[in-house]
Structures are given as C-alpha cells and as structure tokens.
Amino acid sequence: MRWRDTRVWAIAGLILVIAACSVSDAELSAPELRADLATSARATTTPEEPALAERPSKLESETADDDAKQPPPPAETSKPAAPSVSSADQSSLPPEATRTPVPHISASSTPSNSPSSDSNENAETSDSNVNSMFGPISCRENEENVELTEFIYDLDRFDILVPMGRMWDSHVTPTDHMYLFSVEGQQPGLVKTPAAGRLISVGRFPRDQSPFWDTSLTAPDLRVVIAHSCTLFSIYIHVGNLIPEIAAVVGDIEPGGNWYVDPNSPIELNAGDPFAEFAGSSFDYSLHDDTVTLAGFQIPEHYSGESWKVHTVDPFDYWSDEVVAAYLAKNVRQVEPYGGKIDYDVEGTLAGNWFMDGTVDYGGGSGTDRSRYWNGHLAIAYDHVDPTQIRFSIGRDIWISEECRACGGVYAVMDNSPDPASVTAADGIVVYELTGRTRLTQDDAERSVSDGVLLGSFITQVIDNETIRVEFVRGTSADSLQGFSDAAVLYRR
Numbered sequence: 001m002r003w004r005d006t007r008v009w010a011i012a013g014l015i016l017v018i019a020a021c022s023v024s025d026a027e028l029s030a031p032e033l034r035a036d037l038a039t040s041a042r043a044t045t046t047p048e049e050p051a052l053a054e055r056p057s058k059l060e061s062e063t064a065d066d067d068a069k070q071p072p073p074p075a076e077t078s079k080p081a082a083p084s085v086s087s088a089d090q091s092s093l094p095p096e097a098t099r100t101p102v103p104h105i106s107a108s109s110t111p112s113n114s115p116s117s118d119s120n121e122n123a124e125t126s127d128s129n130v131n132s133m134f135g136p137i138s139c140r141e142n143e144e145n146v147e148l149t150e151f152i153y154d155l156d157r158f159d160i161l162v163p164m165g166r167m168w169d170s171h172v173t174p175t176d177h178m179y180l181f182s183v184e185g186q187q188p189g190l191v192k193t194p195a196a197g198r199l200i201s202v203g204r205f206p207r208d209q210s211p212f213w214d215t216s217l218t219a220p221d222l223r224v225v226i227a228h229s230c231t232l233f234s235i236y237i238h239v240g241n242l243i244p245e246i247a248a249v250v251g252d253i254e255p256g257g258n259w260y261v262d263p264n265s266p267i268e269l270n271a272g273d274p275f276a277e278f279a280g281s282s283f284d285y286s287l288h289d290d291t292v293t294l295a296g297f298q299i300p301e302h303y304s305g306e307s308w309k310v311h312t313v314d315p316f317d318y319w320s321d322e323v324v325a326a327y328l329a330k331n332v333r334q335v336e337p338y339g340g341k342i343d344y345d346v347e348g349t350l351a352g353n354w355f356m357d358g359t360v361d362y363g364g365g366s367g368t369d370r371s372r373y374w375n376g377h378l379a380i381a382y383d384h385v386d387p388t389q390i391r392f393s394i395g396r397d398i399w400i401s402e403e404c405r406a407c408g409g410v411y412a413v414m415d416n417s418p419d420p421a422s423v424t425a426a427d428g429i430v431v432y433e434l435t436g437r438t439r440l441t442q443d444d445a446e447r448s449v450s451d452g453v454l455l456g457s458f459i460t461q462v463i464d465n466e467t468i469r470v471e472f473v474r475g476t477s478a479d480s481l482q483g484f485s486d487a488a489v490l491y492r493r
Contacts (some may be wrong), residue, residue: 130230133290133307137200138263139230146228148194149320150272152180152236152285155330157278159183163333163340164286164312165384167393168408172377173353173362174342174384176312177237177286188213190274191239191283194319197228198266199246199275206256209238212281219279220253226269228370231290232265232318233308239277287315296343298352298466298493302361309362314339333385344381345493348465350420354378354491356396357467360400378470378491380420380460383448390416390457392434394472396489400455404436412437412450424461431478432458459484466493 129138160181165174182188188211205221219240226234242250249267250259261267269275288308297303300310316324316338324338331338345352356376359365364373377395382388390413400407414433423430434455436449456474459481463469471488473481 001271018200024493062189066123086179119400128230132227132230132231132233133202133288133311134225134227135260136263137227137230137261138198138266139227146195146232147320148287148315148318148323148325150192150194151326152192152194152234153278153283154189156324157183157186157189159330160332161327163338163384164314165340165342165381167379167381167384167391167410169372172374172393172395172409174340174344174380174381176306176309176342177235177284178315178339179282179284181282182212182280185213188278191236191241191276191278192272192274193226193269194234194323195228195272196271197226197234197269198261199224199269200227200261200266201225201259202242202250203258204251204253204255209280211240211241211279218253219277221279222253222276224276226275233290235284235286235288235308236276237284238280239283240277242246242276243274246275286314287313288317289313294343296341296345296352298345298347302355305361305363309342312342326455335387340384341382341387344379344421346421348424348462350380350423350460350462350468352380352493354380354468357490357492385448386428388416389449390420390432392432396472400436400474404451404453404455407437410437411455412448414450414452414454416450423460423462425464427462429459429461429483431481432460433478434458434472457481459488461472467491 001295007369014399043204068314127138127140129136132139145292161178162179162181164178166179167174201224203223205223207221208218209221211217211219219262222236222239222242224239224242228234241247246267253259286308288311290311292313293300293312294310295314297310303309306460314337316327319327328334328338333340343352353362354377355361356378359373359376362377364376375395379391379392379393379394381393383391391410392413395409400411411434414435418430434457436451436453436455438451439448454475454477456472456476457476457480459471459473461469467487469484470491471484473485
C-alpha cells in the first residue's frame with residue numbers, strides 16, 4: 001500500500017519573480033518561491049574535508065578505464081556529509097557542512113503503510129526547527145505519510161529507469177540511488193520535485209559537466225536536497241543550473257562549494273515545481289525516510305559518513321499509483337521491490353557488504369589509500385535487474401578487462417550457486433567460479449547474463465559472524481585449487 005496524504009504547505013515570505021531571467025521553453029516555467037532574500041542564502045566556497053564520493057557510471061558500455069579518474073574518499077566524520085558525490089570524473093569533492101548537526105539513527109525498521117486519516121489530512125501544521133540527517137532544517141510538524149504525486153522528470157524526456165542496487169566501478173557496494181537516462185536526441189527539460197517540500201542544500205562538484213547534446217557547453221554539476229517533511233528527503237545528483245528564481249536566492253556557488261538554507265527562511269516548493277535543469281545523459285534520484293532503518297546492514301554505524309544511506313527507501317512505495325504505473329513501463333527491473341534493494345547482509349553468512357581488514361568501514365578509515373577507498377569494498381549480493389543472479393563485486397584491483405570489459409569489477413557465478421546467503425562457517429571453504437557478463441541486446445539496457453567464460457575462482461570461508469577470508473585465483477578452475485595461499489585476505493562487516 002502506498003502512502004497517501006494530501007499536503008497543504010503554508011505560504012510564507014515573498015513571491016520571487018526574476019523578470020530579467022526567463023526560460024525559453026514555455027514548458028519550463030518556474031515555481032512560485034517563498035523565501036526571505038535577506039537571510040536565506042548562505043554559500044560556502046572554501047573546501048574543508050571532502051565529503052563522500054562515488055560515481056554512477058552510465059550504462060554497462062562504459063569501460064574500466066573510467067576508474068582511473070575517481071574522486072578521493074569520504075572524510076572520517078560523524079557529521080552528515082554535505083554533497084554526496086557519485087561521479088567518476090571528479091578529482092575532488094564538495095566540502096562538508098560547516099556546522100555539526102546531531103547524527104540520527106532511527107530505531108524503526110519498517111515504514112507505516114497505513115493511509116492517513118481524514119483528521120490527519122486536515123490537521124494544521126506548524127514550523128519546527130530540527131536536527132535532521134542533513135543537519136538543522138525547518139520543517140512542518142504533522143507532515144506524515146507523504147505521497148509523491150508528481151513526476152520528477154517529464155515522461156517523454158527519459159526512456160530508462162535503473163533501480164537502486166547497481167554495482168559497477170567505484171560503486172562496489174549496491175548504490176543507494178536510481179538513475180533516469182534521457183531519451184537520445186531529446187531536448188532536455190527541467191527536473192522537478194515529486195511532492196511539496198523545502199529546498200535545504202545545494203552542493204557543486206569541483207568539475208562542471210558537459211551536456212551530451214552539445215559538448216561545447218558546460219553546466220554546473222549539482223547535488224540538491226529537498227525536505228518533504230521533518231523525516232522524508234529527496235536527493236538529486238548531477239543536475240545542472242538552478243532555475244533563475246532559485247538561483248537568485250542561492251547566489252553563486254563556487255566549484256567545490258555548498259549552500260545551506262537558513263532554517264528560519266525556507267525556500268518552499270509546490271509538488272511538481274521545477275528547480276533545476278537536466279544537464280547530462282542522466283541524473284540520480286534517491287529517497288530517504290528517517291523513520292525507516294534498513295535491517296540488511298549488519299553494522300549500520302559503518303555507514304555513518306553517509307548518514308542517509310541506512311534510511312534509504314524504495315520510491316515506488318511512496319509514489320502515487322499513476323506515477324508507479326508510468327515508471328514501471330520504463331524500469332529495467334520488473335520484480336519487487338521495483339526500486340531495487342541495497343542491504344543484503346545476512347549475519348553469519350557470505351551475503352552482503354564487506355570491508356577489507358584494516359579499512360574500518362565504508363569510508364575506508366585512517367591508514368588507507370583514501371583516494372580509492374572503495375578498493376577495500378567487497379559485495380557478495382544479487383543483480384539489480386534480476387535478483388536471482390548472484391554477483392561478486394570486488395573493489396580490489398583484479399579487474400579482468402581483457403576477457404570482460406563489460407563487467408566493471410562485477411562478476412557472475414558459474415552455475416549461479418551456491419546461494420551466498422546459505423553459506424556459513426559450518427561449510428568451511430567454498431569456491432565460486434567467476435564468469436564474465438554480457439548484455440543480452442542493446443535494447444535490454446542493463447540486463448546481463450553470464451557469458452560462460454571462466455575468469456578464475458573466488459575462494460571463500462566464513463570465519464565468524466563478522467569475518468570472512470577470501471582469495472581470487474585468476475584463470476583457475478575450482479577443482480585445480482588446494483585451498484588458500486598466502487595471498488588470502490580477511491574482510492569484516
């Protein structure tokens with residue numbers, strides 16, 4: 001059941017109209033914005049510690065060579081990282097927030113699926129300043145069970161929706177966002193908010209992006225966070241210029257800088273309001289609910305650098321029926337959960353995310369090569385399109401590009417067995433024969449199958465509930481192995 005509740009946001013502040021700046025396409029009209037121009041815009045342009053980084057690649061036609069241009073690692077901090085980056089071609093990252101918000105980890109594990117009552121729907125709301133997972137914000141009390149009723153991008157302008165959970169390149173562990181890919185040759189439009197909300201932060205990547213329709217142009221590469229309530233947030237990554245009305249409030253953001261709204265002077269958006277331009281071949285979208293904590297992360301604290309990650313939810317559970325039907329037609333995944341899955345840890349088994357011994361957590365920790373912190377990641381999980389297919393995603397430098405340029409560090413398993421969620425310490429040493437992956441057809445976009453070519457063997461052993469030993473032996477079948485060598489490596493949750 002999807003969450004339903006009609007939201008009425010109070011109109012506060014001034015209506016901004018920037019007459020000198022106009023959008024040529026009449027369809028790309030700007031929303032009415034309510035904001036205090038004197039106090040709402042705050043920009044930070046001097047980088048501090050880098051925030052978290054990873055890069056969504058485009059489709060599986062990308063090559064392993066993209067990995068040579070990866071961003072530096074996330075900072076070790078308990079503060080929510082300011083713009084989370086996911087771009088392989090970024091050399092550095094936006095700085096973290098200058099304030100120190102209170103980290104928040106919810107104890108809840110499941111959302112409420114109960115429709116809101118009439119009394120709740122008509123309940124009066126009032127502003128409240130809270131410390132959210134994104135820092136101090138102003139939000140509306142009693143805004144619960146928000147339903148996303150509007151499209152985040154026009155249906156005729158994109159043709160592929162890729163769900164969460166994709167593993168590729170620096171995204172060694174399943175991604176916490178989905179991707180919307182533009183129709184080739186389609187005139188770009190504006191990115192919109194799916195429900196009423198408040199724009200709370202904008203971060204700019206150090207490097208600008210070049211639109212695929214005209215590589216002679218450049219546009220800023222932005223990360224935008226919108227609060228739909230005190231606990232529900234949308235994140236957009238790799239959008240371009242803000243619409244003029246919002247840009248006038250936010251002001252100029254230097255490459256690598258951030259802007260944070262004054263909680264007392266929010267920038268409000270109505271459902272369906274555009275806020276930024278589409279500026280590349282795709283953009284990322286994710287939804288995060290602070291009342292939900294994913295149960296499939298065995299040690300949630302290891303993801304504290306990206307405080308929102310453990311609160312990632314499936315947008316299909318929040319979108320209206322109309323939006324669900326339209327997006328399913330473009331979704332490369334046709335099984336539930338339609339938005340994908342990112343948390344596969346099963347205690348006492350091989351399944352899930354692992355971090356190389358000594359690298360501490362998702363961010364790599366001290367004493368590691370933080371410029372490529374994902375090298376310490378290992379995910380033993382399942383395909384983001386066909387979850388029946390086992391995938392080994394390996395961050396260490398064992399790319400097998402000669403035999404499998406489409407793999408991107410992610411490999412299929414010969415005979416697709418045994419299920420890693422069933423492998424325990426009692427099984428002793430278990431060897432998986434890894435194979436390459438191949439696209440079924442160009443039209444199948446991200447759909448891939450094992451190509452049946454043996455690339456090598458991955459030796460595994462569950463030591464205890466939080467430790468495994470692994471070793472990859474290239475070009476060797478399982479029956480040729482005698483167990484681990486001195487090259488074996490320990491991984492921990």
